[in-house]
Amino acid sequence: MRYNRIVLLLTAAAALLSSCNGGFGVIVPSFEEYNGHSVKNIELKAAHNFTSGSLPAFSELAAEFNAENEYGFSVKLTDDNINQNSTGLDLVFCSPADAAKLLRRGMSVELSPLITHPRWGLDSGRRIFYRAAAKQTDYFDFARKITSVPLLMNSGVVLTNSRLMQEAGIGRFPANWFSFNRILRKIGENGSPALGLQLDTDSIVSFINARGGSILRPIGFNYSLNNPVVNRTLRYLRRLEDDGLLSVNTVNYINQTMFTFGRLPAVFIWTDGLPHYEKLAAMTNPELNWEVNLLPTRRPGKSTVINCTYSAAVLNSSSERELASWLFLRWLLQPEQQKRLAMKTASLPVVAEAAKLLLTDADNSGAYGSVEQVSPHWLDALRLVDDAHKELVPSLSDYSAVSENFSAMLERIEEGEWIWIETMKLNYRIKKMRHEENAKKAGKR
Incomplete structure (x- = not known):
């Protein structure tokens, strides 16, 4: 993560997940609403703060890694808008197709929009987030817009393949984290590779009350x-x-x-x-x-x-x-x-x-x-x-x-x-x- 810029990681966005047109929708910021600002959905940082003289070498190493790895993500270098002497190294999915492959294998995918702008402080970021939270976008429509889907599972609600959930006997996203844990366990018993989170009751309450800002505490x-x-x-x-x-x-x-x-x-x-x-x-x-x-x-x-x-x-x-x-x-x-x-x-x-x-x-x-x-x-x-x-x-x-x-x-x-x-x-x-x-x-x- 580039710590020398103001970054607000909106992990709560996925926590406001709801059913949408029979499928799964996720509340995300509207790109049109932030015209002229930097809106990212990427938060896979493996290394950071590299001096500008080292960029060619890292670019070459990243290109080789992208050609060799088989995990559905790629490495890219992004410029730092605040400190021109350093840059960040992001691990991102190179296309929605890669994320879809992992979904078919049973992996869980969470969309965590990242809003970044030098002039945004924490409080203004919160207000922006809550205004943006009123909009819902279908998952695959969102994937087409951003052309890149991160594989994340942090302290928020997780998007899971709907087919796997139907096989587990669940028709819609469960409201309770414990029932979701049972679903993940059942999916895992069927031989699908998966990763799950077990959270205590206080954390679940904080997710339920995410609109009040507890998720950001x-x-x-x-x-x-x-x-x-x-x-x-x-x-x-x-x-x-x-x-x-x-x-x-x-x-x-x-x-x-x-x-x-x-x-x-x-x-x-x-x-x-x-x-x-x-x-x-x-x-x-x-x-x-x-x-x-x-x-x-x-x-x-x-x-x-x-x-x-x-x-x-x-x-x-x-x-x-x-x-x-x-x-x-x-x-x-x-x-x-x-x-x-x-x-x-x-x-x-x-x-x-x-x-x-x-x-x-x-x-x-x-x-x-x-x-x-x-x-x-x-x-x-x-x-x-x-x-x-x-x-x-x-x-x-x-x-x-x-x-x-x-x-x-x-x-x-x-x-x-x-x-x-x-x-x-x-x-x-x-x-x-x-x-x-x-x-x-x-x-x-």
């Missing part, structure tokens, strides 16, 4: 994938919370709270590590350029996002959004891609394995000079990060373990295995665990 969730492989990886990330550098347990759209991929120790929500990164940036030479940019959140003074160039982070919210981002990150973080990117952009990679390759590969001499000359800078930089943030850069073996865990998860998803996404409030989760413990104790008596 920051709500804290405990996010986890109910999968041993992913849980191990998330536990690895949670160890980093001791320094206040990562926030794995919180979803906060307004303040842009986020967590990083296990191998990307470069985006944090607190300023504690800033002196260390300032020192790191000061010691790097022009060939090893690791920029440190302070990007304020929506509410100045609450926290600060620290973004180091060529880092990438995934918003801790939407399951498919994270999956799409991880697929791209996994490809981008391959040593050969990191090496090419580093050589073309003269920037310090964030992957330790790529750093090791550059240190030991004589072919990099054309980009960085001799290995002997570069090696101390790399080692000192990695030591700085290690000293400042404890286990943030533990060892190459740990990095490999994280990579293998995510690879195993993605392989299981690619093979069509049912993965259930569990999203619950932490206090609700604790209450549930205590209830189960009390029930067990009562049974023993």
